[in-house]
Amino acid sequence: MKNKFDVVVIGGGIIGCSIAYYLAKEKLNVAVMESQQIGNKATGAAAGMLGAHSECNDLEIFYPFARDSQKTYIQVQEEIKELSGIDIEHRKGGLLKLAYTESEKRSLNEILALPTVKWYRAEDVKKEIPGISPDIIGAAYIEDDVTVLPTSVCHGFSRSAQLFGTSLFEFTTVISIQKNGSSYLINTTKGIFEANYVVVANGVWSSSFFKELGLEHQLTPVKGECLSVYSENISLKHTLFHDHSCIVPRNNGRLVIGATQIVNEWNEKPTLSGVESLIAKAKTMLPAVTDMKLESFWAGLRPQTVDQRPFIGPHPNDENILFATGHYRNGILLAPATAKMIRDFILKKEIRKDWVEAFKINRSCGTSTSVTTC
Ligand SMILES: Cc1cc2nc3c(=O)[nH]c(=O)nc-3n(C[C@H](O)[C@H](O)[C@H](O)COP(=O)(O)OP(=O)(O)OC[C@H]3O[C@@H](n4cnc5c(N)ncnc54)[C@H](O)[C@@H]3O)c2cc1C
Incomplete structure (x- = not known):
């Protein structure tokens, strides 16, 4: 078994696998270490929205970074399909961010000022979606906030990376990282590599390596539950979004309803109250969901930082250890842009300075009560 690599990536979620792909394309000799199976944790739980506009709370940093990633998906879809044969279900139709009150409409003003977002009056939405709630006053229509199938993206990246020579070690947990002269020894349950x-990209579990690498940072798990429903009689073209909840149409006629947000919860099992609240929320958007058949339900843990921005960049005292973690609600959306940034750090290419500053691990974070280290 080969045990010496240019780069070892810890974590086989969408972030780790996208990084492996972008590095392997540059002919680097990469290994991905995954404790369980590829794409089975937060990545496998995600709804798959690429919400550069609908999730935007910051036009200065989040928006341009997210847009870059969203646009990169067009190329990713083609490359992955050609290399691996995997269809990531990059699904057109866009997203309707619903408003029920004038104050909700006003809160959309910032994104409505963008050329990529249009206001639809309630009548326009009803024409598009006859079953929509009669209570809406309108919606922001965002054509570019499309969706993908997260597990297919993750498998597409990992399979394509393998075709470029990446070694994938599933059921291999990284226990510790040790400096060994100019390289690192990665101690795992399957031996030493x-x-x-080393790229730390193991989602909410990255916190254990922060401590080991002398950093005080913490990630908070934010549990999210989803369910999937189907019906022969109801079909939906657009994603519906309101107040952090969504109804996402899939290619096979299924709808994914997501997602709850339970802060500081490590348990990955969905609860009845979670499912109940998802159904209640979905009914306020599309009342006819009540008649749909329940297919399945699941949960996952979003990795959240104090300021809700990811950590992307090198360790403050060691540029050969990099972090790509803490993507919270938007890891699917931000995976390609994150992977390109990590590639450019390793290849010492130029990177937008405002992104380096915004995502570096030793930034200061303003919280509601104080300024602290993220
Ligand atoms: C319900 C829900 C809905 C969501 N919807 C969306 C959405 O619509 N759009 C969007 O952009 N984002 C969404 N997200 C967020 C998104 O899923 C996450 O931000 C993203 O999946 C994080 O990816 P990751 O690779 O960092 O983490 P993960 O997918 O959790 O991957 C980390 C991997 O590391 C492995 N690992 C852990 N410790 C070790 C170790 N010591 N050694 C080796 N391997 C290890 C784990 O087994 C895991 O596979 C959603 C999340 C949830 C929970």
């Missing part, structure tokens, strides 16, 4: 660079 050596690498010139």
